[in-house]
Amino acid sequence: MSENNGRESGFKGLRLVPRAEATYKMKDFKSDQEVRWCPGCGDYAILAAFQGFLPELGVPRENIVIVSGIGCSSRFPYYLSTYGMHSIHGRAPAIATGLAASRPDLSVWVITGDGDGLSIGGNHLIHALRRNVNINVLLFNNRIYGLTKGQYSPTSEAGKITKSSPMGSLDTPFNPVSLALGAEAGFVARTIDSDRQHLTSVLRAAADHEGASFVEIYQNCPIFNDDAFEPLKDPAERDMRLLRMEHGEPLRVGADRGVVMGDYGELKVADIAEVGEDALVRHDAHRADPGYAFALSRMDYPAFEHVPIGVFRDTSRPTYDELMAEQLGGAESRGGAEELASLLAGGDTWTVR
Amino acid sequence: MTKQVKQLDRVIIRFAGDSGDGMQLTGDRFTQETASFGNDLSTLPNFPAEIRAPAGTLPGVSSFQLHFADHDIMTPGDAPNVLVAMNPAALKANVDDLPGGATVIVNTDEFTKRALAKVGYDSDPLTDGSLAEFKVSPVPLTSMTVQALADFDISKKDAQRAKNMFALGLLSWMYNRPTEGTLGFLKSKFAGKPEILAANLAAFQAGWNFGETTEDFAVSYEIKPAALPPGTYRNITGNLAVSYGLIAGSRLSGLPLFLGSYPITPASDILHELSKHKRMGVRTFQAEDEIAGVGAALGAAFGGSLGVTTTSGPGMVLKAETLGLAVMTELPLLVIDVQRAGPSTGMPTKTEQADLLMAMFGRNGESPVPVLAPRSPSDCFDIAIEATRIATKYRTPVIVLSDGYLANGSEPWRIPDVSELPDLSVEFTTEPNGDDGEFLPYRRDPETLARPWAVPGTPGLEHRIGGIEKGDGTGNISYSPANHDLMVRSRQAKIDGIARDIPELEVDDPTGDARVLVLGWGGTYGSIGAGVRRVRRAGGKVAQAHLRHLNPFPANLGEVLGSYDRVLVPEINLGQLALLLRGRFLVDVISYTKVRGLPFKAEELAGVVQEVIDRV
Numbered sequence: 001m002s003e004n005n006g007r008e009s010g011f012k013g014l015r016l017v018p019r020a021e022a023t024y025k026m027k028d029f030k031s032d033q034e035v036r037w038c039p040g041c042g043d044y045a046i047l048a049a050f051q052g053f054l055p056e057l058g059v060p061r062e063n064i065v066i067v068s069g070i071g072c073s074s075r076f077p078y079y080l081s082t083y084g085m086h087s088i089h090g091r092a093p094a095i096a097t098g099l100a101a102s103r104p105d106l107s108v109w110v111i112t113g114d115g116d117g118l119s120i121g122g123n124h125l126i127h128a129l130r131r132n133v134n135i136n137v138l139l140f141n142n143r144i145y146g147l148t149k150g151q152y153s154p155t156s157e158a159g160k161i162t163k164s165s166p167m168g169s170l171d172t173p174f175n176p177v178s179l180a181l182g183a184e185a186g187f188v189a190r191t192i193d194s195d196r197q198h199l200t201s202v203l204r205a206a207a208d209h210e211g212a213s214f215v216e217i218y219q220n221c222p223i224f225n226d227d228a229f230e231p232l233k234d235p236a237e238r239d240m241r242l243l244r245m246e247h248g249e250p251l252r253v254g255a256d257r258g259v260v261m262g263d264y265g266e267l268k269v270a271d272i273a274e275v276g277e278d279a280l281v282r283h284d285a286h287r288a289d290p291g292y293a294f295a296l297s298r299m300d301y302p303a304f305e306h307v308p309i310g311v312f313r314d315t316s317r318p319t320y321d322e323l324m325a326e327q328l329g330g331a332e333s334r335g336g337a338e339e340l341a342s343l344l345a346g347g348d349t350w351t352v353r
Numbered sequence: 354m355t356k357q358v359k360q361l362d363r364v365i366i367r368f369a370g371d372s373g374d375g376m377q378l379t380g381d382r383f384t385q386e387t388a389s390f391g392n393d394l395s396t397l398p399n400f401p402a403e404i405r406a407p408a409g410t411l412p413g414v415s416s417f418q419l420h421f422a423d424h425d426i427m428t429p430g431d432a433p434n435v436l437v438a439m440n441p442a443a444l445k446a447n448v449d450d451l452p453g454g455a456t457v458i459v460n461t462d463e464f465t466k467r468a469l470a471k472v473g474y475d476s477d478p479l480t481d482g483s484l485a486e487f488k489v490s491p492v493p494l495t496s497m498t499v500q501a502l503a504d505f506d507i508s509k510k511d512a513q514r515a516k517n518m519f520a521l522g523l524l525s526w527m528y529n530r531p532t533e534g535t536l537g538f539l540k541s542k543f544a545g546k547p548e549i550l551a552a553n554l555a556a557f558q559a560g561w562n563f564g565e566t567t568e569d570f571a572v573s574y575e576i577k578p579a580a581l582p583p584g585t586y587r588n589i590t591g592n593l594a595v596s597y598g599l600i601a602g603s604r605l606s607g608l609p610l611f612l613g614s615y616p617i618t619p620a621s622d623i624l625h626e627l628s629k630h631k632r633m634g635v636r637t638f639q640a641e642d643e644i645a646g647v648g649a650a651l652g653a654a655f656g657g658s659l660g661v662t663t664t665s666g667p668g669m670v671l672k673a674e675t676l677g678l679a680v681m682t683e684l685p686l687l688v689i690d691v692q693r694a695g696p697s698t699g700m701p702t703k704t705e706q707a708d709l710l711m712a713m714f715g716r717n718g719e720s721p722v723p724v725l726a727p728r729s730p731s732d733c734f735d736i737a738i739e740a741t742r743i744a745t746k747y748r749t750p751v752i753v754l755s756d757g758y759l760a761n762g763s764e765p766w767r768i769p770d771v772s773e774l775p776d777l778s779v780e781f782t783t784e785p786n787g788d789d790g791e792f793l794p795y796r797r798d799p800e801t802l803a804r805p806w807a808v809p810g811t812p813g814l815e816h817r818i819g820g821i822e823k824g825d826g827t828g829n830i831s832y833s834p835a836n837h838d839l840m841v842r843s844r845q846a847k848i849d850g851i852a853r854d855i856p857e858l859e860v861d862d863p864t865g866d867a868r869v870l871v872l873g874w875g876g877t878y879g880s881i882g883a884g885v886r887r888v889r890r891a892g893g894k895v896a897q898a899h900l901r902h903l904n905p906f907p908a909n910l911g912e913v914l915g916s917y918d919r920v921l922v923p924e925i926n927l928g929q930l931a932l933l934l935r936g937r938f939l940v941d942v943i944s945y946t947k948v949r950g951l952p953f954k955a956e957e958l959a960g961v962v963q964e965v966i967d968r969v
């Protein structure tokens with residue numbers, strides 16, 4: 001449990017984490033374990049982007065902890081040379097909560113998937129987000145169960161034909177971003193496995209956020225749900241669909257279209273030539289009210305019509321770990337035998353001689 | 354008027370009333386008065402799970418039984434000598450437990466036709482002769498309280514609510530209890546409400562004065578202080594003792610305490626208590642569910658805290674998977690299961706000890722976990738410290754099986770001198786342990802078989818752990834058949850080896866030639882001990898032993914079992930320890946079981962023991 005040395009990381013979310021003496025390179029974060037995902041899995045790209053990003057944190061490698069659940073994505077910790085725990089299905093946010101709340105000097109990352117985080121672990125995810133524990137949750141969404149070999153997941157589209165739904169899934173899927181916003185998450189973002197630059201920028205913003213940050217990463221599963229995000233990757237199509245959110249900038253889709261607000265606060269895409277440049281909504285990730293971010297999250301309906309990527313919401317409120325430390329009042333350094341003795345002898349006592 | 358004072362060696366009093374009548378408070382205060390007087394005592398609260406069951410009904414009856422004596426006693430007593438019944442429901446619910454000649458103090462104001470009919474009394478038991486075998490003292494408790502408070506500026510309802518203090522005052526007079534503690538308690542409880550405080554003090558005094566002046570109570574009683582070993586004492590419940598034991602364990606080990614918990618009867622009081630001590634560095638986390646409670650505790654343990662979770666049976670079920678992960682990751686973790694009657698929701702406020710086999714085996718795979726059980730409310734303190742010792746020394750989850758009877762029951766506790774407590778200091782691993790300067794997170798200590806505990810933040814020892822089978826030494830994922838066999842056996846050997854590090858089972862056999870042994874575990878210690886005493890007083894020869902360590906068993910258990918012709922195992926389940934003993938030692942123990950949600954009665958066990966002796 002190293003001291004801060006008075007030198008802080010450049011990231012606000014890492015205020016209480018000591019600053020690294022050493023300068024790291026990407027290779028410093030690769031473990032000696034052979035990476036064992038299927039060829040072509042989106043996880044490789046995410047791992048490479050993450051390993052490439054970690055040196056930027058500027059914190060000692062030993063102060064970084066990766067906690068995952070169960071699923072393909074949850075193998076992540078084994079491939080990083082930090083501390084890590086590959087835990088139980090869905091429980092990573094709970095385990096990370098205990099770790100982060102008791103060790104504010106750590107940078108804690110939760111790696112989960114759409115099945116792990118939204119199905120069996122849905123409850124832990126929403127509560128970790130609302131508590132604002134200082135953790136970063138990266139949810140790899142491939143819209144399918146991979147490790148169990150191809151059943152529909154809570155983000156699979158209704159009607160999806162899979163091994164466990166030969167006549168089509170009957171479930172209405174979750175929109176992970178809408179869910180996180182509903183769970184009072186202070187930081188919510190979305191990015192794509194194939195766009196390393198964008199992915200890295202979102203990781204950077206997540207690390208900077210104090211408290212729980214939630215990042216949905218669209219991730220391709222080449223075996224059981226190949227090309228699920230192809231419309232967002234195909235150069236011919238993607239510019240018609242992707243809506244790159246930049247704080248303070250007008251929301252544009254391609255060169256000619258942009259986002260305007262309807263009478264009920266709903267967001268829709270219009271031709272700039274028709275509505276005029278001034279009618280475009282300027283993206284404001286810092287709005288305290290999550291209504292606008294929620295409206296943004298609904299723009300991809302029906303499937304991938306317009307998909308916002310980037311930071312939906314980045315607001316600040318006190319973190320759970322800090323509030324807990326405040327209630328402790330610096331108690332950890334105090335105490336000793338005397339304090340324990342007076343606790344035990346509290347209340348009504350009598351003496352037998 | 355000087356009244357007669359009679360000497361008694363022991364008394365069992367039961368206060369019974371509506372859930373809203375404040376019987377738990379009344380019993381608790383009487384207990385504190387009794388404790389500060391220096392009697393030995395033991396208590397048994399009994400209350401419905403409903404917060405406020407409909408007034409005046411049988412399911413709404415709440416009671417508090419106190420046994421106190423001028424000598425050392427072991428149980429809250431089988432049958433009350435005195436019943437205080439605040440209404441007809443309280444009388445009806447408890448009268449069958451009374452022995453002939455018992456004193457019954459009833460609040461006559463509540464014995465209206467309607468209240469009687471509500472609980473199925475066709476005629477008034479106070480006048481129809483059905484209570485002839487008892488000494489009945491009819492007292493209009495409510496109206497006398499209201500009358501005593503006529504000059505106070507409070508509502509009639511508030512005045513009526515003070516009737517429990519009137520009753521407490523009366524009983525305090527009857528048994529010559531010191532009252533300073535109760536007066537002080539009321540003063541602090543109602544510090545912000547001077548009128549209510551004055552009314553309660555006046556009601557208490559009026560009850561006392563009533564006893565002193567009325568001719569209905571011609572005699573008061575004196576029970577001399579018990580000759581307990583020298584020391585400073587306090588009265589303590591099992592849940593409070595567990596809480597203090599956990600704080601002590603944290604201090605003695607030098608590890609910050611982290612409690613992850615979800616509210617559940619009858620364990621919630623541990624969460625409440627520990628939440629009060631944040632200023633002592635105690636982190637308490639009320640999780641979204643039982644799973645997250647234990648998950649967070651394990652996460653904190655990974656980070657170097659003393660991770661604890663507290664629960665009862667229905668929550669234990671949910672924690673099984675995380676316990677499995679703790680077994681696999683070999684991290685210290687304390688799981689306190691305050692057992693209650695099951696299965697499923699069962700009877701939340703009633704006691705049982707039927708989670709033993711779940712604690713032993715309730716996980717997938719070969720998943721050995723040390724199991725401990727306190728034998729009395731105050732022993733919960735020592736067991737929590739012992740659990741801390743085993744968990745941290747052997748890097749393993751430890752399950753503590755308390756129960757509802759121990760949790761809410763109380764007894765005098767000799768407050769230990771902190772310097773008497775064991776040093777449990779833990780040293781984290783800070784240097785690589787491999788032969789080539791690498792860190793091997795699963796290289797075991799040759800003596801304890803524990804693996805190193807290197808916490809995040811330690812440079813050079815970065816490693817990954819998880820639920821997948823670990824390679825011996827490296828901790829890397831391994832599917833090797835030979836490695837799995839080795840690891841399964843190593844984890845088992847580690848837990849089995851704890852037997853070398855725990856006290857041998859002590860047998861209490863005063864004559865040294867008993868042929869029958871009574872062996873119990875957990876919360877039945879008091880009842881078994883009291884039953885055994887009765888048998889011995891009647892000339893019977895019987896040995897008693899009680900298990901606090903259930904996994905592993907004390908090393909000499911097999912030898913002890915083999916030294917007696919018959920071994921009787923009373924349990925509040927259907928014979929779970931008996932099953933383990935038969936399976937492990939091939940000894941045909943006699944299993945005696947009851948699952949009524951209540952502790953055994955001493956008299957009942959004495960009879961069972963005597964029968965076994967007679968048959969040998």
